Amino acid sequence: MKTASAGTVESMDCIVTASEADPGSGVTVQIAGASAARFGSAMRAAVLSVVSKMGITDVTLSVQDNGALDLVLQARTEAALERLKGGDVA
Amino acid sequence: MSINAVGRHLPDAIPGYGPVKPFQGAAARVPEGHRDGGRLRAVYGGKDKVLPDLKAAIAASGLQSGMTISFHHHLRNGDHVINAVVDACAEMGLRDLVLFPTALFGVHKKLIPHIKSGVIRRIMGSVNGPIGQLVSEGGMEDPVVLRSHGGRPRAVTSGDVHIDVAFVGAPTADRYGNISGVGSRSACGSLGYAHTDAMYADCVVAVTDNLQPYPISRISIPQHYVDFVVAVESIGDPAGIVSGSTQITRDPLRLLISRYASQLIEASPCFKNGISFQTGAGGIPLAVTAFLKDAMKRRNVKGSFGLGGITGYFVDLLREGYVERLLDVQSFDLEAVKSIAENPDHIEISADWYANPWNSGAAVNALDVVILGATELDRDFNANVNTEADGALLHGTGGHQDTAAGAGLTIIAQPLLRGRIPCVVDAVYSVTTPGEVVDALVTEFGVTLNPRRTDLVEACREAKTVPLVPMEELVDRAKKLTGPMDPVVTEERIVGVIEWRDGTVLDVVRQLTPRK
Amino acid sequence: MSLRRTMLYLPGNNPNMLLRGHLFRPDGLILDLEDAVAPSEKDAARILVRDVLCRGEFGGCEVTVRINGMDTELWREDVAAVVPAGATGLRVPKVENPRDIRLLDEYLGEVESQAGIAEGRTAIFCLLETALGIWRAYDIATASPRVAALIPGGEDLTADLRTNRSADGTELATIRSLLVVAARAAGVDALDTVYPRVADDEGLRREVAFIKQLGFDGKSVIHPNQIPIVHDIFTPTEAEVEKAKRIVAAARDAAARGLGAVQVDGRMVDKPVVRRAEFTLSRAGLSGEVM
Numbered sequence: 001m002k003t004a005s006a007g008t009v010e011s012m013d014c015i016v017t018a019s020e021a022d023p024g025s026g027v028t029v030q031i032a033g034a035s036a037a038r039f040g041s042a043m044r045a046a047v048l049s050v051v052s053k054m055g056i057t058d059v060t061l062s063v064q065d066n067g068a069l070d071l072v073l074q075a076r077t078e079a080a081l082e083r084l085k086g087g088d089v090a
Numbered sequence: 091m092s093i094n095a096v097g098r099h100l101p102d103a104i105p106g107y108g109p110v111k112p113f114q115g116a117a118a119r120v121p122e123g124h125r126d127g128g129r130l131r132a133v134y135g136g137k138d139k140v141l142p143d144l145k146a147a148i149a150a151s152g153l154q155s156g157m158t159i160s161f162h163h164h165l166r167n168g169d170h171v172i173n174a175v176v177d178a179c180a181e182m183g184l185r186d187l188v189l190f191p192t193a194l195f196g197v198h199k200k201l202i203p204h205i206k207s208g209v210i211r212r213i214m215g216s217v218n219g220p221i222g223q224l225v226s227e228g229g230m231e232d233p234v235v236l237r238s239h240g241g242r243p244r245a246v247t248s249g250d251v252h253i254d255v256a257f258v259g260a261p262t263a264d265r266y267g268n269i270s271g272v273g274s275r276s277a278c279g280s281l282g283y284a285h286t287d288a289m290y291a292d293c294v295v296a297v298t299d300n301l302q303p304y305p306i307s308r309i310s311i312p313q314h315y316v317d318f319v320v321a322v323e324s325i326g327d328p329a330g331i332v333s334g335s336t337q338i339t340r341d342p343l344r345l346l347i348s349r350y351a352s353q354l355i356e357a358s359p360c361f362k363n364g365i366s367f368q369t370g371a372g373g374i375p376l377a378v379t380a381f382l383k384d385a386m387k388r389r390n391v392k393g394s395f396g397l398g399g400i401t402g403y404f405v406d407l408l409r410e411g412y413v414e415r416l417l418d419v420q421s422f423d424l425e426a427v428k429s430i431a432e433n434p435d436h437i438e439i440s441a442d443w444y445a446n447p448w449n450s451g452a453a454v455n456a457l458d459v460v461i462l463g464a465t466e467l468d469r470d471f472n473a474n475v476n477t478e479a480d481g482a483l484l485h486g487t488g489g490h491q492d493t494a495a496g497a498g499l500t501i502i503a504q505p506l507l508r509g510r511i512p513c514v515v516d517a518v519y520s521v522t523t524p525g526e527v528v529d530a531l532v533t534e535f536g537v538t539l540n541p542r543r544t545d546l547v548e549a550c551r552e553a554k555t556v557p558l559v560p561m562e563e564l565v566d567r568a569k570k571l572t573g574p575m576d577p578v579v580t581e582e583r584i585v586g587v588i589e590w591r592d593g594t595v596l597d598v599v600r601q602l603t604p605r606k
Numbered sequence: 607m608s609l610r611r612t613m614l615y616l617p618g619n620n621p622n623m624l625l626r627g628h629l630f631r632p633d634g635l636i637l638d639l640e641d642a643v644a645p646s647e648k649d650a651a652r653i654l655v656r657d658v659l660c661r662g663e664f665g666g667c668e669v670t671v672r673i674n675g676m677d678t679e680l681w682r683e684d685v686a687a688v689v690p691a692g693a694t695g696l697r698v699p700k701v702e703n704p705r706d707i708r709l710l711d712e713y714l715g716e717v718e719s720q721a722g723i724a725e726g727r728t729a730i731f732c733l734l735e736t737a738l739g740i741w742r743a744y745d746i747a748t749a750s751p752r753v754a755a756l757i758p759g760g761e762d763l764t765a766d767l768r769t770n771r772s773a774d775g776t777e778l779a780t781i782r783s784l785l786v787v788a789a790r791a792a793g794v795d796a797l798d799t800v801y802p803r804v805a806d807d808e809g810l811r812r813e814v815a816f817i818k819q820l821g822f823d824g825k826s827v828i829h830p831n832q833i834p835i836v837h838d839i840f841t842p843t844e845a846e847v848e849k850a851k852r853i854v855a856a857a858r859d860a861a862a863r864g865l866g867a868v869q870v871d872g873r874m875v876d877k878p879v880v881r882r883a884e885f886t887l888s889r890a891g892l893s894g895e896v897m
Contacts, residue, residue: 006650012509012622035510037480037605042573067509070573072621075657079650340805342830346630349834534629 006079007068014068016047018080021058027051033065046070050077059084096472096521098597106212106232107587111594116495116527119592121448126249129292131317138265139319140301144178147320148255151293153179156186156211157254160291162284163193164259164271164420168330171259171297173200174322180204186211190253192242192283192441193486194221197330205230214251215242216486217586225585226482228601234483234586236476236522239419240445240452240492241591243286248448250593256291258284258316259325263298264306267316271421271438272308272431274300276325278332279421279430280400281310285440288315299325308431310438333423336401338380339373343505343534348374350556351461351503351532352381356389357553358546360458360498363391366413367459368398368493371422374503375461376403386412397457398444398489400436405429408436417453419444419489445492447591454489454496462490464502466518469561471525471540473502474518476588476599479511481578483586483599487522491591494527499546506533512568514538514561519578521597522588535559535567579603608668609633609889610755610795611824611840612833615672617642619651624658627667630830634668639684640675640699648680652687659691670695670731676706685713690721695729695754700762702739704749707732711750726752731797735759736766740781747792755795757826758785760802771802775813786821795823804829814839842886850883850890857883 005017014033021028031043047061061077068076092100094112103109111119141147153159159179161172172191179187189201189210199220204210212232217225225234237245245251258281262273269288271281276299288294288311296311301321305313339345351374355361367382369375380403386393393413396404400418402425407413416436421427429436444453464473465485473494478484494500504513513533529546531538536557539546550556559567579602586599613634616627619642627635637658643651655671671693674680677700685696698710710730718725730752734740740758747753758781764770769777782798789796798817801810814825814836825836842850853870857880860868868875 008619010620010622012507012625013620038575038578039510039573041576046573065510067507067511068621069510069571069625071657071661072625072654075654076650079653082649082653340831342630343626345831534626 002084004080004083006083007076009064009066012067012069012072014063014065014073014076016073016076016080017062017064018077018084019060020084021060023058025058027056027058028060030062031065032063034067035065042070043073046073047077050074050081054078054081056081094595096470096524096596098521100595100598101584104233104584104587104598107235107584113524113590113594113596116524116590119594121248125247126252126290128253128290137304139267139317140265141318141320144175144297144320144322145182147295147318148175148178148182148184150318151255151295153184153255155184156188158188158190158252160190160253160256160287161192162259162281162287163191163195164278164281164283165276165326165331166278167195167197168326168328169195169197169259170322170324170326171257172198175257175297176201176204176209180207180209185209188212188214190251191215192239193488194218196220216488218484218486222484223482226484226599226602227604228581228583228585230585233584233598236487236586236588238445238487238491238591239283239441239489240447240454241487241589241593243440243442243446244448244591245593246286246290247442247446248593253287253291255293255295256284256287257295257297258288258311260296260298261325262300262302262306263296263319264302264304264313265319266304267296267313267319268304268306268309269296269298269311269316270306270308271310272427273306275328276300276331277427279427280418280438282419282439282444283441284311286442293317295320297322297325299323332421332427336371336376336403336423338377338403341373344373345377346534347503347505347532348377349381350537351378351501352385353553353555354501354530354532354537354550355382355459355499356385357549357556358499359549361385361389361391364394365391365458366393366395366397366456367461368396368457368489368497369461370399371401372463374463376401378461378503379403379407383407383412397453398493400426400430402426405436408433417444445489445496445591447492447495452492452496454492457493457497459499459501460493460497462494462500462502463504464490464513464522466513466515467502467528467531468515468518468525469565471528471531471561472518472521473523473525473528474520475522476586477520479519481519481580481599481602487588491523491527494523495591500527500529501532502528502530503532506535506564506568507571510572512572514565514568515575516565520588520599524590524596531561531564533559533564535564538564579605609824609891610668610797611889612827612836613668613670613797613824614830614833615642615800615826615828618655619643619647621654621658624654625662627830628663628665630833631665632667632827632833633824634670635664636670636672636697636826637688637693638672639680640672648674652684656687656691659688659693668695669693670697670729672697672699675699676701676710682713685710686717689714689717689728690723694727695731697731697733697757699733700735700739701732701746702734702736702742704742704745707746707749707753711752714752728752729754731755731757733757733759734785735762737763740784743785743788744791747788747794753792753794755797755823756785756789757797758782758799760799773809775816782817782820782822790821796821798822798825800826800828801832802828804832807831807835810835811839840889842890846886847890847892850886853880853883854887
């Protein structure tokens with residue numbers, strides 16, 4: 001299975017790992033790390049908005065967070081998805 | 091149910107704690123009656139109080155299951171005493187003990203099996219790390235009671251808490267029970283947090299790894315309070331007891347915040363000859379002290395005293411004449427330990443002297459400026475020090491309440507964001523220190539003044555050096571940056587009671603519901 | 607005239623610095639897609655910098671991006687991502703040919719018009735990091751009206767000169783002077799290279815005093831802790847400001863009364879002195895009081 005990730009473990013960053021999913025399996029998001037306890041909902045929504053903007057319907061995303069704000073989370077999600085799409089497999 | 095003066099709903103009584111006296115205001119409660127005291131005892135004759143080991147001392151002390159034992163935290167994360175005493179109690183079959191430490195550290199996670207097996211029924215004092223997590227998840231029968239460094243001696247002297255046996259870790263002791271915080275490899279300097287326990291406990295046991303002939307010098311706790319002496323191999327690991335010399339941080343964000351805080355102090359009315367301050371050992375407070383020193387030099391201002399936990403940096407201030415005295419309740423590093431042993435202007439004070447609201451006047455009352463931290467602040471400047479963003483009880487109150495109540499200028503200095511977690515919110519998760527005694531928050535965005543302090547607002551506007559950010563704007567900014575927070579999900583059961591320094595209840599902490 | 611006493615480099619793949627850089631109140635920011643970003647992270651950094659430009663906050667800072675060199679495949683994508691996102695300036699590395707600046711000017715025009723941005727808004731900051739670049743400094747500075755500043759290189763330049771960077775900057779002294787002359791002749795700013803020893807506050811202080819005396823308008827900085835030091839040296843003292851105010855006021859008074867010669871504090875003041883006084887006030891952030 002193809003996967004790609006983007007981001008770092010530095011403070012206020014996160015690592016987003018995107019994995020191909022079977023057609024029809026939908027979008028799965030897992031969130032772990034620093035802000036998950038109090039910002040899980042907002043983080044999930046932020047990630048999902050990038051997925052839908054890019055027109056992707058089947059993918060598994062896992063976020064290892066170290067305090068990323070939405071815009072960072074979204075930039076990392078986009079970069080991971082672009083890498084997955086482009087075959088730039090990490 | 092009742093609502094206290096910071097708007098918290100409180101039950102009338104809490105199982106394992108008893109009746110709740112709601113917080114009425116920082117200086118509202120007036121005590122009645124007389125001081126409590128320890129058991130009277132007489133020792134006719136005898137030249138030696140040394141017993142062969144801890145078990146002998148525990149037996150001699152008359153300690154029974156269900157009783158209260160106390161400890162000081164001057165050995166910090168190097169402490170071997172608490173674990174060893176509780177181990178011995180467990181081996182002797184004692185159960186349901188109430189642990190009454192002045193603070194606990196990570197090293198005390200070894201107590202967890204004793205909590206689970208029922209040797210310890212209850213902790214009255216700060217919990218952190220793994221023990222804090224355990225308590226937060228409901229792993230202890232009775233709620234933890236959180237008291238400030240001043241609230242604790244108040245509870246002891248007023249009789250709210252009665253200590254059956256105080257075990258005093260002693261870097262040096264003589265055979266007749268005189269105790270000193272210096273003079274050995276386990277030296278910790280001041281023994282300020284142990285004084286009150288030694289004076290008020292029914293029985294006092296000195297535990298030392300440096301037993302000396304009678305009498306020693308530089309005595310912190312004198313023989314007439316001490317019943318037994320036990321010599322052990324080691325009371326603590328020196329590396330965990332004191333830190334090496336502390337460097338001023340180079341972290342740009344912390345320096346930025348420290349610079350703003352120092353500019354606030356310089357602009358305030360208390361920046362004049364005779365200024366006194368407490369800044370502790372954290373990265374930001376220490377850097378504030380460094381900037382403040384520059385300002386004092388530039389404007390030729392001489393201070394009077396430095397208070398609280400003392401670092402080598404404060405020792406330098408004393409030596410260089412920026413302050414006249416140090417009042418030391420806790421010596422953080424080697425330099426401080428050395429200085430308190432040698433310099434008569436570096437004075438050891440007890441927690442009672444330092445911060446107790448119910449005596450004839452504590453040292454904090456004379457304090458001009460204190461720099462503190464907090465997990466979060468709300469729109470009313472109420473500060474939370476005890477719980478983390480996820481609702482876990484992970485920090486002790488320390489001197490937060492006492493210094494905030496006493497100081498003329500109470501500054502909380504820290505980044506607006508720790509990762510995504512904001513330090514300003516609509517309402518803090520739990521209240522440790524009421525907003526009525528907090529004057530300013532300093533973040534990387536500037537200085538946020540409590541509007542109550544119109545004098546400071548005016549002084550800062552006049553000085554023009556301090557960027558001012560109103561609290562409303564700061565909260566809005568934080569919300570915009572971080573987005574909406576999910577609520578902390580808890581059970582009804584109360585696992586922690588946060589007392590104000592006068593023994594009234596500010597807030598309670600509830601058991602966390604495990605996350606899926 | 608906007609102040610450019612300090613322009614702070616922020617690594618383009620570091621969210622913490624990108625989001626917080628403005629808090630240290632430099633006059634400008636340089637979001638760096640070039641040297642601070644590893645080759646394997648260029649794509650992720652470009653997305654991050656684009657989003658930070660779109661949605662981040664920058665206080666009052668001038669916001670620029672250091673794009674990848676025009677000798678790489680990356681620069682066009684960099685420009686296409688960051689200019690519509692709001693960068694008002696591009697710092698271009700290793701410029702040594704005026705032709706490159708004309709090419710960038712042209713491409714910027716396309717990107718601006720596609721994005722609906724006023725044509726010409728995006729300024730160009732030229733990093734001259736080779737001997738050839740320094741030699742052609744004036745031609746580079748005048749290759750496009752977008753050019754806002756010339757900046758000498760540090761490490762690359764000294765390597766190209768077959769020397770290395772010394773503590774007192776002997777090897778760069780002539781180059782810095784030359785660059786100030788070219789910048790003044792072309793009517794653009796002269797901004798100095800970074801001071802790499804971030805823990806050496808005294809060394810920085812000396813170097814900034816030196817380049818200020820040479821005529822530089824400001825300095826690139828690589829660490830926030832350098833900002834207060836540079837500002838301190840570039841900010842006129844109270845006495846200097848007071849004197850400048852008196853000179854400007856006297857000159858204005860003389861002009862209103864149709865007089866040529868002006869006296870301040872018992873000394874004759876001529877035109878260059880007045881201009882210098884106006885400049886002092888603008889550095890003190892008081893240009894409004896002059897105009």
